[in-house]
Amino acid sequence: MLGHPGGMSQGTEKARDFKGTMKKLFKYLSPYKISMIIVFIFAVASTIFTIVGPKILGKATTKLFEGVMNKISGNGTIDFDYIERIILILLCFYLLSLLFGYIQGWVMSGVSMKVTYKLRKDIFDKIHRMPLGYFESTNQGEVLSRITNDVDTISQTLNQSLTQIITSITTVIGVLIMMFSINWIMALVALLTVPISMLMIMGIMKYSQRYFKEQQDYLGHVNGHVEEMFGGHFIVRAFNGEKKSIDHFNKLNNRLYNSTWKSQFLSGLIMPVMNIVGNIIYVIECILGGWLAIKKTIEVGDIQAFIQYIRSFTMPISQIANISNILQQTAACAERVFEFLAEEEEIPDTSVPVKLDNIHGNVEFKHVRFGYNPDKIIINDFSAYIKPGQKVAIVGPTGAGKTTIVKLLMRFYDVNEGEILIDGHNIKEYTRSDLRSIFGMVLQDAWLSNSSIMDNIRYGRLNATEKEVIAAAKAAYVDNFVHTLPAGYNMVLNEEASNVSQGQKQLITIARAILKDPKILILDEATSSVDTRTEVLIQKAMDNLMKNRTSFIIAHRLSTIQNADLILVMNHGDIVEQGTHKELLAKGGFYANLYNSQFEEALVS
Structure with missing residues (x-):
């Protein structure tokens, strides 16, 4: 089962470089400067029209209060025309x-x-x-988490929080101006809200942010584990690994649960704290307003407007505090995204590549030295010369470096020392795309996409006609079983391609290679998953396909490569023997021992 997923830190710290991360994020916004200016202007305008509302309403309240008092004293009536005009103006402002x-x-x-x-x-x-090395050392779920969860968080912040920051700041400034225009004493009392609120909010944020970072990290870990276990659930069940998988999931999920509820609880304290502070100020302002009204220094409508402004003043402060917390969480997500985008890439292709003209298939390895980790070399000094059209088998015990040679040949990795030549040109002189277009590959682990059988075969040559696809399928004996399947060639394989057998999957990948019609073939035990009868048929098809093509066959069953033109015998990263099957058996060396041991095992079985 999984240990800690690779590629992520276990730390619970906040975004290490908040300013730098946000600067990178705003670079993505820079192409939309005009749109952002429009957003800013309209957000400010929308807020201003809302802010002036209470003061205008206060005038109507004052006029109504004066009319009621005059009517009680018998000296006048209520001016409903004035109040109606105020209400219409107010309605227009709110609609705008x-x-x-x-x-x-x-x-x-x-x-x-x-x-x-x-x-x-x-x-x-x-x-x-x-x-390729990055994905071999990093959990797939971690990458998926960055492209889904982290980007979704950034999207929500841009869509909601960014405009809320503009409106909240505008509201605070605007409301403060309106409060001072009503009464400077009451405005100064309201300002006490700011330092008290900021001190409380900063204290909360100091503790909450590290849990937001941990929440995003462990969300990626949980996704990675689920993705891996779902992809290999047959193996998990076959080896009774459910309990271990569940235990590991529970461990990760518990960490996610703890960090999530702590981050949400602490950030959730901001609004209640602000409400408490706001209510205290609200009570103080009511008492102060009543006292000032008695002294005739403020009108009743102004008190009503000021009370509304108090509510409008504390709310955006709490929103700004809450948004600042969200921005910290967004920075943590953005940092994870930008960390991935900053990862070291493959060495760029040569600026003046060799053109693919009349590739003959001559391959030469010159003193190749390689290790996935530079401190641990697994290919020591590999040299070999393969003529065009030769059928070359690479054999050896597990861990000898057979598959690694193929990965180097297709430049999934670059050699540490030495060079690999195709038709006399170092493979680094070709673009990777051109280089890989030369090869056709059939691997032991068949990869098929979640699409139809027709499309999976056509993946070998995307512009192939249906007739060409069917011809390749017949050559690989796929046509024999396709007609027994629902929808035939149009049957869609599920995500794991488990609705066809392992042998059938292998045949489809062989058909794909036949359709590509490559210059050089790589077969990694291509017939290991088919029955003996089908293997004979596939071997005939492969023999026809390999005519006049350089072919590399990674073989585990030595009986399948007896007719190879050249057999390279590897052990511990070096070629220890090379020759034909008969020549190597006659030597009675390492290859002969391998072959005889397999033959003895076959007799025993």
Whole structure:
């Protein structure tokens, strides 16, 4: 089972470089400067129209209060015409505020979706530029978490919190101006809210942020474990690994649970704390307003307006505090995304590549030295010369370096020392795309996509006609079983391709290689998953396919490579013997011992 997923830190610290991360994030917003200016202007305008409302309403309240008092004293009536005009003006202001708010929300949604789209596209493009070694040492769920969960968090922040910051700051400033215009004494008392609130909020945020970072980390770990266990659930069940898998999941899930509820609980304290502070100030202002009204230094309508402003003043402060917490969480997510985007990529292709003209298939290894870890070399001094059209078998015990040679040949990894030549040119002189277009590959582990059998075969040559696909399928004996399946060639394979047998999957991948019609073939025990009768048929098809093509066959069953033109025998990263099957048996060396041991095992079985 999994240990700690690779590629992620166990730390619970907040975003290590908040300013730098946010600066990178705003670079993604820079192409949309005009849209952001529109958002800013309309958000401010929408807020201003909302802010002036209480003061205008206060005038109507004062006029109504004066009219009631005059009527009680018998000296006048209520001026309903004035109140009606005030209400109509107020209604217009609120409608304009609604309209401007809708426009800024619509524009900001478009910007946030475009930024999200670009982030996901950059991550996906980055995946295709990453060296194979990164994915062999990093859990797939970690990468998926960055492209889904982290980017979603960034998207929500841009769509909601960014405009809320603008409106909240505008509200605080605007409300403060309106309060001072009503009464400076009451405004100064209201200002006491700010330092008290900030001290409390900063104390809460200091503890909550580290849990937000841990929450995102462990969300990635949980996703990684689930993805791995789901992909290999047959193996997990076959080896009774359910309990161990569940225990590991529970351990990760418990850490996620603890960090999530702590982060949510602490961030959730901000609003109640602000409400308490706001209510205390609210009571103080009511008492102070009543006392000032008695002294005739403030009107009743102004008190009503000021009380509304008090509510409007404390709310945006708490929103700003809450948003600042969200920004910290967003920074942690963005940092994870930018860390991935900053990962070391494959060495760039040569600027002046060799053109693929008339590839003959001559391959030469010159003193190749390689290790996945530079401190642990597994290919010591590999040299071999393969003529065009030769059928070359690479044999040896497990761990001898057979598959590694193929990975180097296709430049999934670059050699530490030495060089690999194709038709006299170092493979680094070709672009990776051109180099890999030369090869056709059939691996022991068949990979098929969640699409139809027709599309899976056509993956070998995307512009192939249906007739060409069927011809390749017949050559690989796929046509023999396709007609027994529901929908035939149009049957869609599920995500694990478990609705066809392992042998059938192997045949489909062989058909794909036949369709590609490559210059050089690589067969990694291509017939290991088929029955003996089918193996004979496939071997005939492979023999026809390998005619006039350089072919590399990684063989475990030595009986399948007896007719190879050249057999390279590897052990501990070096070629210890080479020759034909008969020549190597006659030597009575390492190959003969391997062959005889397999023959003895066959007799015993």
